[in-house]
Amino acid sequence: MNFELPGDLRDMQATIRDFMLTRVEPRAHEIEETNHVPEDLLREAAALGLFGLSIPEAYGGVGLGALGRCAVYEALGMGHMGFGGVISAHASIGTSGLVKLGTDDQKARFLPRMASGECVAGFAITEPSSGSDAANIRTRAEKRGDVYVLNGTKHYISNAPIAGLLTVIAVTDPARGSKGMSAFLVEPQSTPGVSIGKIDEKMGQKGALSAEVIFQDAVVPAANLLGPEHLGYREALGILTNGRVGIAARSTGAMQRLLDLSVAHAQAREQFGKPIAEFQAVQFMLAEMEIAVQTSRVLWQKVAWMVDQGQDVRRMASVAKYHATEALSQVADKAVQVAGGMGYMKDSPVERYYRDQRLLRIYEGTSEIQKLIIAGDLLR
Numbered sequence: 071m072n073f074e075l076p077g078d079l080r081d082m083q084a085t086i087r088d089f090m091l092t093r094v095e096p097r098a099h100e101i102e103e104t105n106h107v108p109e110d111l112l113r114e115a116a117a118l119g120l121f122g123l124s125i126p127e128a129y130g131g132v133g134l135g136a137l138g139r140c141a142v143y144e145a146l147g148m149g150h151m152g153f154g155g156v157i158s159a160h161a162s163i164g165t166s167g168l169v170k171l172g173t174d175d176q177k178a179r180f181l182p183r184m185a186s187g188e189c190v191a192g193f194a195i196t197e198p199s200s201g202s203d204a205a206n207i208r209t210r211a212e213k214r215g216d217v218y219v220l221n222g223t224k225h226y227i228s229n230a231p232i233a234g235l236l237t238v239i240a241v242t243d244p245a246r247g248s249k250g251m252s253a254f255l256v257e258p259q260s261t262p263g264v265s266i267g268k269i270d271e272k273m274g275q276k277g278a279l280s281a282e283v284i285f286q287d288a289v290v291p292a293a294n295l296l297g298p299e300h301l302g303y304r305e306a307l308g309i310l311t312n313g314r315v316g317i318a319a320r321s322t323g324a325m326q327r328l329l330d331l332s333v334a335h336a337q338a339r340e341q342f343g344k345p346i347a348e349f350q351a352v353q354f355m356l357a358e359m360e361i362a363v364q365t366s367r368v369l370w371q372k373v374a375w376m377v378d379q380g381q382d383v384r385r386m387a388s389v390a391k392y393h394a395t396e397a398l399s400q401v402a403d404k405a406v407q408v409a410g411g412m413g414y415m416k417d418s419p420v421e422r423y424y425r426d427q428r429l430l431r432i433y434e435g436t437s438e439i440q441k442l443i444i445a446g447d448l449l450r
């Protein structure tokens with residue numbers, strides 16, 4: 071076994087970490103204040119290949135496998151989580167369905183613009199009445215000649231307000247239950263009948279905008295059906311499975327950053343005439359944070375490797391996501407504790423991470439749903 075990342079992936083990871091720390095972090099205050107990621111930062115991200123991580127080189131992407139993508143996601147976690155959220159919703163769940171299931175024509179139409187960052191992508195399954203129970207969605211796609219007509223409402227859709235392309239899951243045959251779902255490539259900005267609702271006001275991850283997507287007799291060409299008709303719930307959710315490994319990797323990067331900040335603060339801050347790092351209570355918090363980082367890293371690396379071997383990672387992707395996101399919540403809490411009052415102040419990155427990380431235990435399947443998947447697979 072070799073736990074070293076290959077040299078080219080190590081280099082790319084270092085480049086993205088530097089970008090997050092030296093280019094994005096200094097703009098964090100601006101992103102928090104405006105709830106907007108500046109376009110020049112997105113352009114820099116595109117030039118570094120962040121929008122094309124999972125897109126084959128033939129279509130202008132970087133063509134990384136799961137190990138490479140996750141190495142980059144770990145680096146993304148080292149900086150502003152809202153910024154990382156925009157990139158990961160695009161590069162992960164926004165892109166993977168098209169790369170996996172798309173026809174040559176569909177790939178040629180969309181992937182080059184997605185790789186360049188010109189067309190930002192997202193994925194829409196969640197509805198007001200079906201979140202965890204995603205098999206129960208109601209958005210309907212009816213075939214009429216060579217088009218499908220979509221009606222229904224999705225909500226909490228990441229990147230929707232800026233998206234040029236959404237992978238939308240809708241019901242094509244209600245009689246088949248969860249096997250009667252299909253995926254569609256929808257261009258929200260140019261498809262009549264598609265509108266974006268009010269932008270969500272969130273606790274954290276500022277700049278990563280999410281919103282409702284409303285379909286009212288929206289006409290989507292049959293050429294935009296992604297994968298087979300009635301592809302089914304399991305296949306549709308397969309798009310999310312690989313995303314979960316990426317969330318585990320992002321969480322690991324966030325924990326590493328929080329640990330680095332905490333170690334630096336513990337060494338610099340003096341109380342009772344000595345650095346607080348000399349108090350065993352503080353040392354224990356740092357040690358527990360390091361344990362969380364190391365275990366989460368080994369897990370995402372293993373699951374990413376399994377993806378690259380073509381193995382079924384349904385159970386293990388949930389193990390990795392559950393472990394890393396729950397660990398991150400504890401690490402964020404400890405980071406605030408080590409920082410003391412400063413960790414509660416708005417200008418502290420620790421305060422921001424404390425809010426931003428909370429989402430990771432909810433989206434792409436809550437922690438409870440991850441446990442149901444793990445147990446379901448064990449008992450199958």
Ligand SMILES: Cc1cc2nc3c(=O)[nH]c(=O)nc-3n(C[C@H](O)[C@H](O)[C@H](O)COP(=O)(O)OP(=O)(O)OC[C@H]3O[C@@H](n4cnc5c(N)ncnc54)[C@H](O)[C@@H]3O)c2cc1C
Nearest residue numbers: 193194195196201202226227228280432433434435436438
């Ligand atoms: C900021 C943000 C961005 C998002 N981005 C996207 C996106 O890009 N695309 C998309 O499609 N969706 C997106 N989502 C939706 C997200 O995936 C859902 O919010 C999530 O799956 C949970 O669904 P819910 O909010 O309806 O909660 P619910 O399903 O109502 O869950 C509420 C609680 O009940 C628990 N629960 C539910 N069922 C069970 C059960 N069977 N057993 C035990 N506990 C259970 C849950 O774990 C949770 O604790 C986003 C959400 C947010 C907040």
